[in-house]
Amino acid sequence: MKDFLKELIEIPGVSGYEAEIAGYIANEFRQHCDEVVTDPFYNVYGIKRGAGDKSNPKVMLAAHMDEIALMVKDIDKSGFLRFTNIGGVDQRILLAQEVIVHGRDKLTGIVAVMPPHLLSPEDASRAIEMKDMYIDLGLPCERVKELVQVGDLITFKSPLVSMLGSFVNGKSIDDRAGVVILNEVMKELDKLVYQAEVCCVATVQEEVGTRGAIISTYRAEPDIGIAIDVTHGDTPDASKDDTYAMDKGIVVCKGPNMHPGLTERFLEIAREYRMDCQVAVSPRPTGTDARSMQISRAGVPTILVEIPLRYMHTTVETLNLDHIKSAARLIALFIASLKEGWQEWLRY
Amino acid sequence: MKRLLELLTGTYGPSGSEEDIREVIEKEVREYADEVYTDALGSLIAVKKGKGRKVMLAAHMDQIGLIVTGIDDNGFLRFSNVGGISPFNVIHRKVRFQNGVTGVVSYETELEDIRNLKLGKMYIDIGAKSKDEAKALVNIGDVAVYDAPMAVCGDRVTGCAMDDRAGCAVLVETLKRVRNTDHELYFVFTVQEEVGLRGARTSAYGIMPDIGISVDVTLTGDTPKSRPMAINLGEGPAIKVKDASVIAHPKVKELMIQRAREAGIPYQLEVLEAGGTDSGAIHLTGAGVPSGVISIPCRYVHSAQEMVDLKDLTQAVELLVTILEKEIEI
Ligand SMILES: [Zn+2]
Ligand SMILES: [Zn+2]
Numbered sequence: 001m002k003d004f005l006k007e008l009i010e011i012p013g014v015s016g017y018e019a020e021i022a023g024y025i026a027n028e029f030r031q032h033c034d035e036v037v038t039d040p041f042y043n044v045y046g047i048k049r050g051a052g053d054k055s056n057p058k059v060m061l062a063a064h065m066d067e068i069a070l071m072v073k074d075i076d077k078s079g080f081l082r083f084t085n086i087g088g089v090d091q092r093i094l095l096a097q098e099v100i101v102h103g104r105d106k107l108t109g110i111v112a113v114m115p116p117h118l119l120s121p122e123d124a125s126r127a128i129e130m131k132d133m134y135i136d137l138g139l140p141c142e143r144v145k146e147l148v149q150v151g152d153l154i155t156f157k158s159p160l161v162s163m164l165g166s167f168v169n170g171k172s173i174d175d176r177a178g179v180v181i182l183n184e185v186m187k188e189l190d191k192l193v194y195q196a197e198v199c200c201v202a203t204v205q206e207e208v209g210t211r212g213a214i215i216s217t218y219r220a221e222p223d224i225g226i227a228i229d230v231t232h233g234d235t236p237d238a239s240k241d242d243t244y245a246m247d248k249g250i251v252v253c254k255g256p257n258m259h260p261g262l263t264e265r266f267l268e269i270a271r272e273y274r275m276d277c278q279v280a281v282s283p284r285p286t287g288t289d290a291r292s293m294q295i296s297r298a299g300v301p302t303i304l305v306e307i308p309l310r311y312m313h314t315t316v317e318t319l320n321l322d323h324i325k326s327a328a329r330l331i332a333l334f335i336a337s338l339k340e341g342w343q344e345w346l347r348y
Numbered sequence: 349m350k351r352l353l354e355l356l357t358g359t360y361g362p363s364g365s366e367e368d369i370r371e372v373i374e375k376e377v378r379e380y381a382d383e384v385y386t387d388a389l390g391s392l393i394a395v396k397k398g399k400g401r402k403v404m405l406a407a408h409m410d411q412i413g414l415i416v417t418g419i420d421d422n423g424f425l426r427f428s429n430v431g432g433i434s435p436f437n438v439i440h441r442k443v444r445f446q447n448g449v450t451g452v453v454s455y456e457t458e459l460e461d462i463r464n465l466k467l468g469k470m471y472i473d474i475g476a477k478s479k480d481e482a483k484a485l486v487n488i489g490d491v492a493v494y495d496a497p498m499a500v501c502g503d504r505v506t507g508c509a510m511d512d513r514a515g516c517a518v519l520v521e522t523l524k525r526v527r528n529t530d531h532e533l534y535f536v537f538t539v540q541e542e543v544g545l546r547g548a549r550t551s552a553y554g555i556m557p558d559i560g561i562s563v564d565v566t567l568t569g570d571t572p573k574s575r576p577m578a579i580n581l582g583e584g585p586a587i588k589v590k591d592a593s594v595i596a597h598p599k600v601k602e603l604m605i606q607r608a609r610e611a612g613i614p615y616q617l618e619v620l621e622a623g624g625t626d627s628g629a630i631h632l633t634g635a636g637v638p639s640g641v642i643s644i645p646c647r648y649v650h651s652a653q654e655m656v657d658l659k660d661l662t663q664a665v666e667l668l669v670t671i672l673e674k675e676i677e678i
Contacts, residue, residue: 016595
């Protein structure tokens with residue numbers, strides 16, 4: 001499981017450019033499900049057919065495979081790259097970052113920074129905005145123009161690092177950890193008897209507006225949706241109201257974007273199996289695939305399962321691997337609990 | 349092209365009131381299409397039947413405008429925006445209503461700092477001397493557009509509503525010129541793009557195309573001290589990489605680049621940081637429609653004097669024609 005995560009975060013999969021990582025995920029899914037489908041936008045659907053007949057629900061799980069990144073928007077006269085962001089990149093973490101520019105070759109670049117010695121005291125205390133930053137490839141201008149063009153992608157370099165205990169850190173664990181959970185759910189389901197048809201979708205373009213979920217939910221046409229994403233882990237400086245413990249179980253989100261009956265049912269299963277769960281509340285549509293799954297076609301009752309993650313949208317996103325295991329186990333148990341009469345849980 | 353663009357930019361058609369511009373475009377396309385119809389929201393669709401790929405081409409025919417929200421005792425009209433209207437772009441501009449009534453936009457001069465100017469502090473003066481006189485000419489809910497006839501500056505032209513009548517002109521010319529194609533082509537002149545890609549959303553659902561291509565204007569980075577952007581007026585149509593509404597499908601983008609290279613048509617690659625266009629709605633239709641965008645470089649977008657280079661428009665037509673006459677494998 002850790003190896004899968006490690007390999008996943010090293011494969012570039014920038015929003016809108018997921019072909020490569022989709023192929024990799026499809027290969028892994030194939031070992032644990034009945035059928036794998038990849039759509040023209042590279043959403044990957046791993047389908048497992050349970051023991052039930054047509055009257056049993058079709059459950060769609062969604063975790064996004066795409067990652068935030070940068071994109072070349074201009075090349076200046078000295079060969080430095082100007083760039084923009086794809087998804088919510090935190091400009092505070094960019095300076096002096098090592099990046100990979102995906103031009104004709106993969107080029108190593110540095111987000112340029114002026115040494116403190118050369119800055120006036122006022123400038124030294126001021127935050128630099130992304131529009132004023134540039135990337136240095138260490139190459140002469142003519143060479144840069146041969147190798148790089150406007151629209152080329154720029155990704156971060158930050159492989160998975162094991163920390164003490166079960167913690168790991170690295171880039172794009174949001175939401176590659178969710179993709180690993182999908183894979184683990186399939187394995188867990190093999191140990192259980194379940195009736196549902198389960199469609200595990202690794203979605204694209206979540207970071208630019210849950211776009212993959214919009215089209216893949218339409219294609220999958222599920223009766224029940226489960227979105228899997230990360231939420232904020234606790235840190236000393238953050239408010240306890242907005243963050244969740246890194247060692248007290250997965251987070252289940254409540255709010256109008258989520259189906260109350262199904263959410264309650266999910267928490268009940270957790271209690272039944274004595275598994276820890278934290279509860280989050282989101283009064284607005286969440287920033288996850290759940291927001292779009294819920295309103296697909298004639299509506300999909302949806303729940304949202306989240307994993308606490310520290311330092312979201314940086315290159316050192318930190319997560320507790322134990323949560324991947326417990327999330328997968330709990331989701332699989334929930335699916336197995338959907339037996340005859342499952343429609344009852346959807347009643348208002 | 350020049351005549352067509354002048355006709356289209358001179359015709360009234362803010363978001364939600366596209367009837368005049370629709371009629372003008374319908375006349376232009378009627379004899380070149382196998383079928384022409386208007387959908388439930390008012391988008392105009394000209395179909396060229398075929399057995400190959402179903403391709404939806406979209407350009408929005410609506411334009412931004414000023415909608416009347418109130419009429420005061422002295423006959424001044426208060427207004428709100430339809431689409432992206434900046435207060436600074438409308439100061440002392442001449443505007444025109446559908447019935448031909450014209451007025452000038454001004455602001456409360458009590459204002460201490462012009463930077464604080466908001467639309468709420470502005471009004472349209474139609475020359476009326478009283479509320480009753482104004483009411484005889486204009487109603488609450490009526491929409492005014494810039495009254496700025498097209499003017500020629502060398503190869504370039506300026507005027508209002510190049511966004512996106514320039515795109516409409518490109519589609520009309522493409523429809524006239526495209527011959528040897530197996531594909532089924534839907535030339536869609538969409539409504540309500542400026543208020544949230546609404547026409548494209550519903551017309552794409554109605555058509556359910558295999559591929560979507562929209563044509564709209566984009567910004568440039570070639571004016572004095574402009575924000576860096578690698579788009580120059582007159583250096584060819586732009587092939588969109590991304591904007592805020594869509595990341596062009598890599599295969600559609602690559603196809604456009606390949607066809608431009610084969611035909612020797614100059615092109616630029618466009619990374620637009622803010623703003624969106626019809627493909628943003630088209631690509632998320634149904635189970636997804638791989639989509640791209642061909643953009644017309646345009647200076648001063650959403651002002652009364654939007655400037656485009658006619659060469660960029662004719663080359664956009666050439667590019668579209670070669671795309672549509674060849675194989676489209678996605
Ligand atoms: Zn996420
Ligand atoms: Zn436009």
